[in-house]
Amino acid sequence: MAIGPILRSLLRNPSGAILIALQLALTLAIVSNAVFIIQQRLDTMARSTGLVEEEVLTARVFYFGKNVDRYAQAQRDIATLEQMAGVKSAVYASSIPLGGSNSTTAICYDSGSDSCPHEASIFRGDIQLLETFGMELVSGRGFKPQELVKSETFATVESSSILVTEALAKAYFPDQPAVGKLLYINEKVATIVGVVKQLLRPANSASGPEGGFAIILPHLRHSAYLALRVEPGAMLDIQQTLAQTLLALNDQRVINYIQPMAKVKEHAYGGDRAMIVLLLGVVGLLAVVTALGIGGLVSFAVASRKKQIGTRRALGASRGDIIRYFIGENLLIATLALGLGACLALLLNHYLMQNYALERLQPSYIFGTILLVLAISQLATLLPALKAASVSPAIATRTV
Amino acid sequence: MLSYYIKLGWRHIWQMPLLSSLIILAFALGIGVSMTMISYYQAMAKNPAPGGGSNLYAVQLAAYGDDMESWGGTADGLPRQVTYMDAENLRKAELPFASTPIYQFMPIMKSQRPGVGPSGDFRGRFVQRDFFSMFGLQFLHGGPWGKAIDLEPERQIVISRALNEWVFGGGNNVDKTLQIGEDPSPFTVVGIVDNWHPQPAYYDLTTGSFPRKGPEVFLPYALNPVLEEFPMGNISGWQNAILQSYQDLLKSEFVWQVFWVQLNNDDEVARYRAYLKAYVQQQRQLGRFANPNPRGELRNVSEWLDYNQVISRDNQVMVGLSFLFLLVCLVNTIGLLLAKFLRKMNEVGVRRALGASRRQIFSQYLVEVLLMGALGGLLGLLFTYLGLGLVRTLYKTQIAQLDLSLVAMTLLLSLIAACGAGLLPALRAANSNPAVFLKAQ
Structure with a gap:
């Protein structure tokens, strides 16, 4: 796969690529920090109370x-x-x-x-x-x-x-x-x-x-x-x-709050659980928005380059070449974007550490999220790329 | 012209339904997520005091040892609460200002309706008479106890509408009596107030900023040493003290109640400040306060809410992240809009060739974006509604309801977002050279 033609075509009209890159970088920054916060909350909730939780029943007793x-x-x-x-x-x-x-x-x-x-x-x-x-x-x-x-x-x-x-x-x-x-x-x-x-x-x-x-x-x-x-x-x-x-x-007394230890725990961690659900929601929606956005842009690129694709196919490029072109283009953009995104992730983490007492983001979270974002972006590209590969070489001979 | 642009925009949206719906969906998700978090934030950031409580001041005293500047656990180290002794001195000061100490206790109430057992589910507060006017409680029947009761206590009580219904089954029960726990001496009802449950509970944030229930029982503060009702809430001390009885607690340096004073203008604030300073110095000379920097502090309701960090860190983080999410959605939309407008370039070429100015092209495309922004805003409103439902379930709260001002804010935000996202693509469309696209035909 030749990077040269991909790069030249990108540089000629960079706005779409820049927007995809920006989106991927921001997604990486948000998702890595969100997943890190989620993991911390899960760790908090997993702490042992020291009790045999499944056997302890609690109640409150007040005398009057x-x-x-x-x-x-x-x-x-x-x-x-x-x-x-x-x-x-x-x-x-x-x-x-x-x-x-x-x-x-x-x-x-x-x-x-x-x-x-x-x-x-x-x-x-x-x-x-x-x-x-x-x-x-x-x-x-x-x-x-x-x-x-x-x-x-x-x-x-x-x-x-x-x-x-x-x-x-x-x-x-x-x-x-x-x-x-x-x-x-x-x-x-x-x-x-x-x-x-x-x-x-x-x-x-x-x-x-x-x-x-x-x-x-x-x-x-x-x-x-x-x-x-x-x-x-x-x-x-x-x-x-x-x-x-x-x-x-x-x-001569009131007995209330009769609940098993499991319920006490559930009540105490309500805020943590809420945070986890909301963060998971944001991460999930972010994945959907990013995938749809990239898919939409690549579809558009495919549609507007139909004639060029037809020409390449007529000149001997295989379906695989066309798919590899779009996948390669996306990989190039994503690689640059994720470098930027890693910096943004650390910046965001630094801000959260200073203002909200969050701990330092471990690099493994950034690497894991890079793989996730890369997978989303490649999958979102694959579908329109397959469509591009099905463009008939005969198109090149017709005026659009 | 505008109606023509809207018609054109509407037609364009339907010409490319997939791309258009992606753009609208991206708008809607961005708006929905960020408005959900903003609405929750707003509900927490609300100042529910009558008139914003700009004339209600919480009192703090530098009442602790030397070298303990962070003892109070606040930004400036001052404790949020005062001791019983200070509350007594402050409330009995010969000043013309309305004031009240407040602390929470848990009364065991007995219903006079047959078949209803005693309940510990009601919250009680010890307050002075001034409390009711300072915090704007509405009397349905009767009124507060008399001024004299704050000094010479009698067993008088003000109850809420809900408790009135629970004890008596409703109606005007002023002058009737009720019992608290097994205390053999009954309390005479002097007033019944409407249910009062401001959120956040600015009047006493030491018992939770968003407590499940508001106070239902109000007793004269002067009864405190007589009834020996143990406070339900935060009690902190800086001296080692062995407490064997309730009277020991009253004599101790433990802080466990908040103190409020009403000051109606700057002169009154200055006068009270001077009084506080003199008071703290006097107490220091008496050997009670060991702090080398004797001072008192006054904060009005909005300053008090700020100082007590009512809005949780979690919520602040979520608002920030939701704005970043909105940013991603907007970047997304810009890309999609560019693609969409690029497809329509030949049409731009024709319109330009037929005499439309760049300005007109720009306006036409901006109108189209705003149209999609409005559609996205409406869908975003639905997402906000669903999102707030989720937030209320998760946090088990009733605050954060969608109201008219939030609806207006949602639609405004979506139009602003649409403007921001549409500017670049519309400029690109307007500034392109029409000849290129005409030739391509």
């Missing part, structure tokens, strides 16, 4: 009765729930991963306020929190009954024993085992008695390892969140009877 012994009631609730068929264990907790209600505190190496490199989310709950959430204990032990403290909604009671997540343990004690180490919370010292593999924070905002910066305090709770670990098959039944069961024990 002023004269209820809520701690005693909580014990009755848990005892009754654990008797129910299909319930493995149950616990009241201050927060659940992705639940929204979040309490954070600075975690310090010593009692001074200038030794606190990170903040962590606090989860408060009874001993069986580990079991109900289905968290994996990496090292150390769970809480002992004598470590339990009663904690009211707004009380900031200190605890001398805490559990931390592996992410937090690694951030504070990168080279040593964390169990047995001391940390300061609110200027009060606490001993790490165990490390859990993962416990995602209640708010979705934190990404990276900080999303898993959490500590667990051995606090008796009686309201806020109720979590149940159930047999997967019994989820629906328990979900439907839970409110009734609890209100039968005590009706």
Whole structure:
């Protein structure tokens, strides 16, 4: 295939080629960044919560009765729930991963306020929190009954024993085992008695390892969140009877937001999912618009060069030569365009990084998108090119 | 002449139906996608305050330790909320300006209709009397509690129309009583306001810019230490404090309520600023604020919406990308238009030879592009309608509805886009040499 004639004919009338090139370059810039954002969102959504998600049912409990012994009631609730068929264990907790209600505190190496490199989310709950959430204990032990403290909604009671997540343990004690180490919370010292593999924070905002910066305090709770670990098959039944069961024990309270962990997750990631759908929509439409645009322009070129094509065919060019001419022309334009597009993609990414805290675009996304755009542009050219190849050489002998 | 151009343009569109429909489709997709994102952006960027809230100011105080300039988590480091102590001092200041602290709590309401159980699904707010006039709430029955109640609290309550229907089944229930939770002392209804749910919820952005529900229960702020209703929302502190009871929270340096003041002119703003400065300095001398740069800040509603970054980053990115998408569509259309007009060059040649000026050719082709732009705009309107339906489903929201101003904006944008895309091809058509195309015949 000779580039010479293609180039000369392009240079004679460059406006169509320039427009195709511009379109391909912009498409590359948009699609590579959009796909990159989509992948980041998918990564966020794929993070483990640290829970056995398919077995955890959650609910929120609010009391309005002023004269209820809520701690005693909580014990009755848990005892009754654990008797129910299909319930493995149950616990009241201050927060659940992705639940929204979040309490954070600075975690310090010593009692001074200038030794606190990170903040962590606090989860408060009874001993069986580990079991109900289905968290994996990496090292150390769970809480002992004598470590339990009663904690009211707004009380900031200190605890001398805490559990931390592996992410937090690694951030504070990168080279040593964390169990047995001391940390300061609110200027009060606490001993790490165990490390859990993962416990995602209640708010979705934190990404990276900080999303898993959490500590667990051995606090008796009686309201806020109720979590149940159930047999997967019994989820629906328990979900439907839970409110009734609890209100039968005590009706001085409201039970709502009864939903499996999967639903909590779905709710928390609603914005990410929306972004993914919208970006996919833009990418899809962009592919359609670009393909139709290029197809339209090449069709036009074929129609207006019918006589020349006929002449070439009459002078001995094969159908393949004609197809290769148009494909070659498109390949040439696309190659130049995609070079420009790669620069535009990086420029757009730089802008997004500066203004919207996006991460740096990895080159693999640009390369992948180049292949995609190239395929679209070649496919869009192929159809009109096939039509061009069917132009009869006899056309050359007629005046158009 | 115009009607002739339109007739010609219409005929040209039908002479090349495939190319024309590609051009119209490209216009429509570009307009549809960008208008969908712009409409959503507009709904988020709305300022729903009465009169734009230019005389309503949110108050911030530099109430934190030294060397903590970023503690508030805002651009200038100031916290969005104030402490209970500051709210008390500010609201009781001897100044002639309407003001109110606001914080959210979750009341458990009891219906007086048979068979309806208690519900925690209503949102409550502690406010001062001035709140209702400052934020433009409409009273259907009764009115706000008296001025004296803000200092000497009584168990009075203002409820929304929806809650009035839920509790009483509707009607004028002023002077009737209702219960909140198991609190044995009833509250007397003094007023019933129309449902009030401005989006974004500019009056308190710390509990979500677009909350699912508006407040339905309003209680006198002075009842706050009596009722001990724990705030539902953001509570932050900069000092280590051990809280054992609600009264500890009131005495603490935790910030958990927003404070608004109404200032009707520049003089009043200046006067309040001076007061704030003196107040913060005084509190610093008392040893409460350790900040070396004592100051207060006032922001009106539109500044407050800006400062709180109500529009999500995601939405801003989508608006940007949708404009780039529109640009691709326009580049696409320019190419297709060039092709289309080039096919009609012999006709241009004939018209030029018969005496039509370049200007007339240019106008004729621009009219043709505008015609296609208008068709694209109409189709784009349909796409916008569908797109907004998708956005509402995705974000589970009712904001971002297609209204008349958006329809007008869509059509205007499509005509502007058509002008932009049609300029170059129409110029090319008008400036070509007619003789070449006549000869080619």
